[in-house]
Each structure stands twice: as C-alpha cells, then as structure tokens.
Amino acid sequence: MTTLTTAPRWRGTDFGTQVLVLTQRSLRALVNDPRMIxxxxxxxxxxxxxxxxxxxxxxxxxxxxPGVAYVDFLMPAILVNTAMQSALQAGVGLVTDMKNGVLARxxxxxxxxxSVLVARSLSDLVRTATQLVLMLVFAVVVFGYSPAGGVAGxxxxxxxxxAVGWGLGWxxxxxxxxxxxxxxxxxxGFLAMFPLMFASSAYVPISGLPGWLQAVAxxxxxxxxxxxxxxxxxxQPVTGVVGALVTSAVLAVAGWLVAVRGFKRPL
Amino acid sequence: MAxxxxxxxxxxxxxxxxxxxxxxxxxxxxxxxxxxxxxNGAGKTTLVNVLTTMFxxxxxxxxxxxxxxxxxxxxxxxxxxxxxxxxxxxxQLSGLDNLVLIARxxxxxxxxxxxxxxxxxxxxxxxxxxxxxxxxxxGGMRRRLDLAASLVGHPExxxxxxxxxxxxxxxxLGLWEIVEGLVTDGTTVLLTTQYLxxxxxxxxxxxxxxxxxxxxxxxxxxxxxxxGQRTVTVTLADVSDVPxxxxxxxxxxxxxxxxxxxxxxxxxSSREIAKVVRALDEVGLxxxxxxxxxxxxxxxxxxxxxHAA
Numbered sequence: 001m002t003t004l005t006t007a008p009r010w011r012g013t014d015f016g017t018q019v020l021v022l023t024q025r026s027l028r029a030l031v032n033d034p035r036m037i038x039x040x041x042x043x044x045x046x047x048x049x050x051x052x053x054x055x056x057x058x059x060x061x062x063x064x065x066p067g068v069a070y071v072d073f074l075m076p077a078i079l080v081n082t083a084m085q086s087a088l089q090a091g092v093g094l095v096t097d098m099k100n101g102v103l104a105r106x107x108x109x110x111x112x113x114x115s116v117l118v119a120r121s122l123s124d125l126v127r128t129a130t131q132l133v134l135m136l137v138f139a140v141v142v143f144g145y146s147p148a149g150g151v152a153g154x155x156x157x158x159x160x161x162x163a164v165g166w167g168l169g170w171x172x173x174x175x176x177x178x179x180x181x182x183x184x185x186x187x188x189g190f191l192a193m194f195p196l197m198f199a200s201s202a203y204v205p206i207s208g209l210p211g212w213l214q215a216v217a218x219x220x221x222x223x224x225x226x227x228x229x230x231x232x233x234x235x236q237p238v239t240g241v242v243g244a245l246v247t248s249a250v251l252a253v254a255g256w257l258v259a260v261r262g263f264k265r266p267l
Numbered sequence: 268m269a270x271x272x273x274x275x276x277x278x279x280x281x282x283x284x285x286x287x288x289x290x291x292x293x294x295x296x297x298x299x300x301x302x303x304x305x306x307n308g309a310g311k312t313t314l315v316n317v318l319t320t321m322f323x324x325x326x327x328x329x330x331x332x333x334x335x336x337x338x339x340x341x342x343x344x345x346x347x348x349x350x351x352x353x354x355x356x357x358x359q360l361s362g363l364d365n366l367v368l369i370a371r372x373x374x375x376x377x378x379x380x381x382x383x384x385x386x387x388x389x390x391x392x393x394x395x396x397x398x399x400x401x402x403x404x405x406g407g408m409r410r411r412l413d414l415a416a417s418l419v420g421h422p423e424x425x426x427x428x429x430x431x432x433x434x435x436x437x438x439x440l441g442l443w444e445i446v447e448g449l450v451t452d453g454t455t456v457l458l459t460t461q462y463l464x465x466x467x468x469x470x471x472x473x474x475x476x477x478x479x480x481x482x483x484x485x486x487x488x489x490x491x492x493x494x495g496q497r498t499v500t501v502t503l504a505d506v507s508d509v510p511x512x513x514x515x516x517x518x519x520x521x522x523x524x525x526x527x528x529x530x531x532x533x534x535x536s537s538r539e540i541a542k543v544v545r546a547l548d549e550v551g552l553x554x555x556x557x558x559x560x561x562x563x564x565x566x567x568x569x570x571x572x573x574h575a576a
Contacts, residue, residue, distance in 0.1 A: 010373035010420050011345045021371040029359030032400060101355030105416065108319050109372050110345040266322040 012110035022119030044082040063207035072147040076157045076229035077202035083165025088189040090124040091172030095182040149235035157233040164225045167248030170255025177262030202226045270297045272455035278327035287313040289479040302470030303459040310479040311459040315428050319349045348417030348425040354409035358402035369419040387415040407438040427458045501530045502556035519546040
C-alpha cells in the first residue's frame with residue numbers, strides 16, 4: 001500500500017475553480033448522455049410543429065399583428081416556454097444529487113456550498129442555450145422562421161428567454177433545496193406552468209381570449225416575458241425588456257438567498 | 268493529547284424529541300482504528316455526521332485532526348475521507364471522472380487529478396472499468412469506487428460508515444485488507460459496524476453505542492471479558508436428566524442455567540469443555556451435543572444495556 005507515501009497535501013481550491021469544476025461535471029454528464037438534451041427538445045419541438053400548423057389561421061384574424069407570420073409570432077413564446085421548462089430541471093438535478101449521495105460527498109469536501117448551486121445554475125444555462133439554439137435551427141430550416149428583427153432580434157429574444165429561465169431556475173433551486181423531492185417538484189412545476197403558458201399572450205393575441213382569461217393574461221408575468229421576447233424578435237417597439245430582466249434578477253437573488261439557507265440544512 | 272486524531276467530548280445531538288447522541292465521548296489516537304459498534308438507530312451515523320462536519324452537535328465539543336468540527340469545519344474537511352452507507356458516486360460519470368472530480372475540488376491540477384485517479388482505480392481493481400459510466404458498475408464495484416473517492420485527498424482520518432453492509436464475503440475481505448493497509452500507512456480510521464467480527468478484526472479499540480449513549484469501551488478482549496465471556500451449551504437426550512446434570516456441573520464449580528433439554532454455563536476458556544465432559548461422565552451422563560458460544564453483539568447489548576439501566 002502506498003496511498004500515503006508521496007502524498008501531496010491538497011487543501012482545497014478557490015470558489016472560481018470549484019464552480020468551474022462542478023459546472024464541467026454537470027455538462028460532462030450531458031455529453032455522456034445526450035439523450036437528456038434530445039428528449040428535452042422533443043416536447044417544445046412537438047408544440048412548435050403542432051401549434052404552427054393548427055393555429056396558422058390565427059394570423060389572419062383581427063387583433064393579430066398585421067404582416068406577421070404565425071411561426072414568427074409563436075417562436076419567441078416557444079423560446080420562453082422552453083427556457084422555463086428547462087429551469088425546472090435545475091431543481092430536479094439538485095434533488096437527484098441529494099438523493100444519490102453525491103451532495104453528501106461534496107459536503108465532506110472543503111468547498112463552499114454556494115459553489116454547488118452556482119455550478120448547477122451555470123450548467124443549466126448552457127444546457128438551456130443549447131436547447132434554444134437547436135429549436136431555432138429547426139424552426140428556421142423546417143418552418144421558415146424569419147422574423148422582422150433578423151438575426152440580431154432573434155439573438156436578443158433568445159438572450160431574454162435565457163435570462164428569464166435563469167432567474168426562474170434559481171426559484172426552482174430554492175424549492176429543490178427545501179422540498180427535496182423530484183417527483184413532487186415536477187408535478188407542481190408542470191401544474192403551475194402549464195396554465196400560465198396558455199393564459200398569456202404566448203399562443204394567441206390577448207384580444208382573442210375570452211374576457212375572464214384576458215384578465216388573467218394581463219397580469220400574468222409570462223405575458224410580459226413573451227411580449228418582451230416577441231418585441232425583440234419582431235423588431236416592434238421594445239416593451240417590457242427591462243422589466244423582464246429586472247424581474248429575473250430579483251427572482252435570482254431571492255432564489256439564491258432561500259436556496260443557500262435550505263441547502264445548508266442537514267441532508 | 269497532540270496525537271489524538273479524533274476527540275469527542277460529551278457530544279449531544281437531538282432530532283426533535285429523539286436524542287440521537289446523549290453525551291458521547293470518544294478518543295482515537297493517530298494510526299489506530301476505532302470500531303463503533305451498535306444496532307440501527309444507536310447513534311453511530313449521527314456521530315459520524317457530527318465528526319465529518321455534516322451538522323454541528325447541540326452540545327459538547329469535537330475535534331478531528333486537531334481542528335474543531337464546528338469552528339474549523341473547512342480545515343477538518345480537507346483532512347478527512349468519508350464513505351457512507353450508500354455508495355455516493357455520480358452515476359453519469361465514469362469511475363475515473365468521479366475520482367478526478369474529487370481531486371480537482373481538493374485543489375489538484377488536471378494532470379495530478381488523473382494520475383491520482385488512475386492510481387486509486389489500480390489499487391481497487393477498477394482499472395479495467397475506468398472509462399465506463401459508474402451506473403454500469405456492480406454493487407461491490409460501486410462500494411470500492413466510493414471508498415477510493417474518500418481516499419483521493421490522502422486523508423489523515425477516514426470515516427467508514429458500515430462499509431461492508433451488503434457486500435459479499437470476498438469483497439468484504441478485500442475491503443478489510445485495504446483498511447489494514449491504510450492503517451499501516453498511519454491513517455486513522457473510525458469504522459461503524461453492526462458486526463462484532465468486523466470490529467474484532469480491524470479495530471484497536473471498540474466503543475459500543477446504544478440509544479445514543481456509550482455503553483462500553485475498550486479493546487475487543489476487554490469488551491468480551493466485560494460481557495461475560497463465552498458459554499458452553501450442553502444438549503441432553505433426555506429432559507429428565509437435566510436436574511442431575513445441573514447438579515453435576517454446579518459441583519464442578521460452574522453456574523449452569525437449565526432450559527428444556529439444554530444447559531448453558533459461562534466458561535473462560537475452551538479447556539473448560541473437558542471439565543464439563545468429566546463432570547457429566549462422573550454421574551453417568553452423556554451429552555448429545557456440546558457447543559461453545561462466542562459472545563455476540565446481542566450478548567454485548569443485552570449485558571451492557573442491563574448494566575446501563
């Protein structure tokens with residue numbers, strides 16, 4: 001046995017390296033098992049395919065922005081929706097690490113607990129960006145997505161969707177740190193997000209909704225996120241971008257504070 | 268005192284109304300193995316969790332490698348290795364990547380991390396599976412990878428929480444040999460187990476926990492002596508012979524306890540079996556079965572819990 005001879009004494013590393021190494025770890029899992037990306041893109045792709053076909057007629061109804069193809073109208077909403085679904089996965093990933101003992105191992109190492117959370121958030125950001133880019137490529141190639149905002153507008157819309165997903169991701173990390181149950185999180189997340197998506201400006205203009213639903217949609221934060229992304233992509237007068245970014249930042253900070261507290265509790 | 272690598276003094280920890288640890292003290296000198304013996308719920312894992320800085324104790328004080336587990340948790344963490352009851356490996360990563368990850372988090376360069384990872388995989392007989400995702404590993408392989416992961420940083424103190432539970436006999440033996448090798452190299456080990464033979468084989472000293480309290484501490488030999496040694500059990504063919512046999516053994520200076528067609532008496536050495544045979548022979552009886560019983564963890568418990576009460 002020579003496990004202790006020639007022993008270099010490693011005493012830990014700085015926060016930046018911790019975050020980097022832990023982020024690489026999560027991304028490597030993604031590379032090792034790309035099915036996760038494929039399946040996570042599949043659902044929004046199906047939505048994109050179905051909605052762009054089923055609701056194409058909406059583009060000719062009154063209240064719809066004139067001269068805009070439905071797919072161009074739809075895509076920013078799909079981006080925001082996908083980023084939100086993806087945010088849920090940040091929390092699910094954290095719970096999985098708690099359950100399989102990996103976090104217990106990390107806790108016995110000289111690393112800051114926050115680095116685990118930041119790494120989760122960062123790797124999720126990379127994963128979401130990959131998903132969104134895949135979606136966009138598909139939309140351009142298959143459905144001829146070409147919004148008035150061009151590449152710049154589309155990239156801006158994508159960045160905004162990422163920011164929204166990132167902020168929301170911190171909320172799910174906070175919930176995960178306290179709830180610690182993946183199935184429950186997924187159920188609750190789906191139940192919360194599904195109606196929010198439809199009771200918003202995501203798929204049809206708000207003016208096309210029944211009265212009571214309009215009332216909901218007008219105060220639904222998702223409406224603001226979708227409208228902001230859409231205004232960027234369609235090169236319309238920009239609305240609510242600052243609001244969406246500020247809201248995301250607030251969500252992220254609140255999520256961080258709650259997540260760190262919850263995360264420090266014994267496993 | 269400088270060479271005590273683990274020192275817990277009067278440590279208490281409660282979960283709600285449940286006292287998981289109730290004034291526990293242990294002291295482990297450098298390069299020795301402490302066996303922490305106890306049934307499920309005795310408080311073994313709670314003590315390991317306190318000592319590995321997973322959560323602070325409610326009362327008392329604990330130092331590992333000379334550092335306070337609460338105030339200097341970071342220093343403690345850079346000197347310990349922990350192998351829990353469940354193999355804590357990242358299933359998405361290969362065996363090598365699991366070890367590289369830990370080494371990098373401890374501050375090794377990418378190159379150093381790979382070297383250390385390969386070294387440990389070799390040592391644990393996992394070199395052939397180095398590149399395979401660890402989710403494809405068998406239970407025994409996962410356990411070995413988990414143990415390897417706890418050794419990446421050349422820890423001074425290793426905590427093994429029921430390391431052989433669920434392992435087959437060969438894997439169990441292999442793990443024992445690895446632990447013995449580490450101790451030879453000067454590592455200090457705290458091992459929790461439910462198996463007396465495991466503590467017997469590995470531990471320099473044993474602490475028995477029951478309901479969060481230390482009910483006995485000492486070497487394996489001291490403990491067994493305290494428990495009331497070994498027993499011999501005589502089985503007779505005819506129940507009606509039992510009183511006669513009881514009398515005969517009592518005359519020979521033993522304390523037999525009859526039960527149905529058997530008699531059980533404490534003995535200090537196996538040589539006393541001859542005494543039993545002679546005593547029975549003198550009254551014209553013959554045992555159909557003679558069995559020498561080693562004290563088990565249950566005996567330790569029954570005896571010590573009775574003393575504690």
